[in-house]
Amino acid sequence: MTQPQPQDTSLTVDLGDSGAGGAVGELIAKLVADRVASKLAGQDSTLWGPAAESEASIRLSWTTLHKTSRPLIGEIDALREELRGEGVDRVVLAGMGGSSLAPEVITATEGVPLTVLDTTDPGQVGDALAGDLDRTVIVVSSKSGGTVETDSHRRIFAKAFTEAGIDPGRRIVVVTDPGSPLAELAESEGYRKLFLADPNVGGRYSALTAFGLVPAGLAGADVARLLDQAAAAAGELSVDSDGNPGLRLAAALGAAHEAGAEKVVLANSDTGSPETLTGFGDWAEQLIAESTGKQGTGLLPVVVEGPDSPGFADADSDATTVAIGPRVSTADLAVRGPLGGQFLLWEYATAVIGRLLGINPFDQPDVEAAKNAARSLLDEPESLGGEQEPSTVDGPVEVFASAGVSGDGGLGDVLQEFLRTVPEHGYVAVQAYLDRLDDASATLLRGELAKRCGVQVTFGWGPRFLHSTGQYHKGGHQNGVFLQITGAADNDIEVPDRPYTLATLQLAQALGDGAVLREHGRPVLRLHLTDRAAGLAEIVRALQELQT
Numbered sequence: 001m002t003q004p005q006p007q008d009t010s011l012t013v014d015l016g017d018s019g020a021g022g023a024v025g026e027l028i029a030k031l032v033a034d035r036v037a038s039k040l041a042g043q044d045s046t047l048w049g050p051a052a053e054s055e056a057s058i059r060l061s062w063t064t065l066h067k068t069s070r071p072l073i074g075e076i077d078a079l080r081e082e083l084r085g086e087g088v089d090r091v092v093l094a095g096m097g098g099s100s101l102a103p104e105v106i107t108a109t110e111g112v113p114l115t116v117l118d119t120t121d122p123g124q125v126g127d128a129l130a131g132d133l134d135r136t137v138i139v140v141s142s143k144s145g146g147t148v149e150t151d152s153h154r155r156i157f158a159k160a161f162t163e164a165g166i167d168p169g170r171r172i173v174v175v176t177d178p179g180s181p182l183a184e185l186a187e188s189e190g191y192r193k194l195f196l197a198d199p200n201v202g203g204r205y206s207a208l209t210a211f212g213l214v215p216a217g218l219a220g221a222d223v224a225r226l227l228d229q230a231a232a233a234a235g236e237l238s239v240d241s242d243g244n245p246g247l248r249l250a251a252a253l254g255a256a257h258e259a260g261a262e263k264v265v266l267a268n269s270d271t272g273s274p275e276t277l278t279g280f281g282d283w284a285e286q287l288i289a290e291s292t293g294k295q296g297t298g299l300l301p302v303v304v305e306g307p308d309s310p311g312f313a314d315a316d317s318d319a320t321t322v323a324i325g326p327r328v329s330t331a332d333l334a335v336r337g338p339l340g341g342q343f344l345l346w347e348y349a350t351a352v353i354g355r356l357l358g359i360n361p362f363d364q365p366d367v368e369a370a371k372n373a374a375r376s377l378l379d380e381p382e383s384l385g386g387e388q389e390p391s392t393v394d395g396p397v398e399v400f401a402s403a404g405v406s407g408d409g410g411l412g413d414v415l416q417e418f419l420r421t422v423p424e425h426g427y428v429a430v431q432a433y434l435d436r437l438d439d440a441s442a443t444l445l446r447g448e449l450a451k452r453c454g455v456q457v458t459f460g461w462g463p464r465f466l467h468s469t470g471q472y473h474k475g476g477h478q479n480g481v482f483l484q485i486t487g488a489a490d491n492d493i494e495v496p497d498r499p500y501t502l503a504t505l506q507l508a509q510a511l512g513d514g515a516v517l518r519e520h521g522r523p524v525l526r527l528h529l530t531d532r533a534a535g536l537a538e539i540v541r542a543l544q545e546l547q548t
């Protein structure tokens with residue numbers, strides 16, 4: 001019989017040709033002299049200055065989760081076995097941003113099935129509902145307990161269970177903070193199990209709390225191993241030494257930012273190997289963008305398909321390229337280590353970068369604006385359509401242009417005009433309010449644009465990115481231009497006891513965020529697909545024909 005191999009839990013941050021000399025070396029030395037690593041491990045809330053101190057004082061418990069989350073393992077295992085004993089082995093997770101990104105990467109890395117709902121797309125939610133409800137448990141995860149997308153999913157699934165003759169109370173598991181409205185609801189409705197998370201950990205630092213561990217563990221991932229990996233990393237990350245991988249990563253990205261590299265391009269360099277951390281970039285993206293993108297500064301994460309992709313292989317001086325996995329020639333930095341260790345490494349590094357940039361890495365001051373704008377639109381449903389006419393219709397694509405783009409001519413002309421609005425070393429953000437499974441071809445737009453426009457291009461699924469890069473787009477360096485893609489919804493879904501459907505909510509989120517971006521003076525072009533597949537193909541074709 002083959003014995004299980006001991007796992008390599010070490011973390012490495014390869015600083016490449018420049019090494020730890022020059023500005024990076026100086027920064028590391030300063031961080032060591034200031035004892036930043038040990039103070040962070042000791043949860044010192046003064047590290048980000050007086051303005052951030054009160055928030056930091058209730059946000060630092062993530063440094064010890066490898067110990068404090070241990071008791072959860074038994075509870076998760078017991079619930080999983082109980083559910084399996086009842087024939088319930090399909091796990092759906094409803095949660096946005098920090099309440100779903102970690103479990104998604106944990107399960108994808110282990111190859112364990114988990115259906116993640118972080119969308120308001122009726123088609124995608126409809127597909128999740130069409131799965132075998134007899135075998136389904138839904139984990140409803142929300143720190144605040146008031147996030148509209150998650151609340152809508154809970155309502156929709158509760159109704160579907162009831163209609164299928166299944167008691168929803170037995171099939172809804174809740175993860176939330178103590179005292180939240182969702183915690184109260186879980187008690188009053190008698191939901192199957194209520195997991196209360198540590199309130200002194202912010203959403204994007206919550207990978208190793210109940211938010212990350214409960215859905216992943218119920219789905220069958222080995223979450224105890226994840227805590228072991230984090231425990232091994234915690235020692236390395238808390239020492240005031242120039243070999244500390246967290247300090248090395250923070251110093252490299254901080255020094256690069258100082259020199260003008262305000263984008264961080266992330267790619268897995270070992271895709272296809274058993275060690276690859278599938279989807280890690282999407283988790284790191286939220287951590288970096290929401291933590292640092294504020295006060296007109298920050299690091300803009302750009303997640304790309306691979307190290308040979310446009311944006312990585314040909315990155316300019318405004319970007320640092322980071323390989324997640326082994327070193328490759330196109331990468332400035334390479335970061336290796338197991339998932340549990342990398343969660344903690346990037347959390348430490350991001351918190352330290354916050355100190356280097358002089359911002360509070362624990363708030364997200366610009367996220368609320370888009371939520372408010374969507375809410376106002378939902379209160380006045382007539383503002384959501386009807387009266388606004390497209391400036392151009394090109395086959396299955398309706399064009400809604402704004403500042404800087406007249407929207408005249410065919411789709412190609414409109415795109416050409418739109419791309420001319422990108423400032424030097426600015427960026428293009430593609431924001432697709434579509435079904436990320438059925439409309440997955442939308443992701444091709446990132447590379448097609450990046451090949452042609454000579455600046456970094458990000459891709460985000462709406463409304464998921466609103467809880468991630470959305471903060472940077474409004475709070476960071478204002479040099480982005482925004483391409484929104486919306487689409488016709490064939491099978492809309494009512495949100496029970498709410499005056500809107502999913503399609504209405506989805507459109508309100510797109511229009512609301514578009515309005516906020518325009519208030520920030522940013523160019524926004526919305527392309528609405530009356531036929532999604534044909535429309536996406538049409539946009540790709542128009543991009544391929546662009547004169548650059």
Ligand SMILES: O=P(O)(O)OC[C@H]1O[C@](O)(CO)[C@@H](O)[C@@H]1O
Nearest residue numbers: 097098099142143144147203467
């Ligand atoms: O867990 P909640 O409260 O539903 O919030 C989900 C996400 O929304 C945000 O608060 C802001 O968009 C994220 O920081 C968070 O991870």
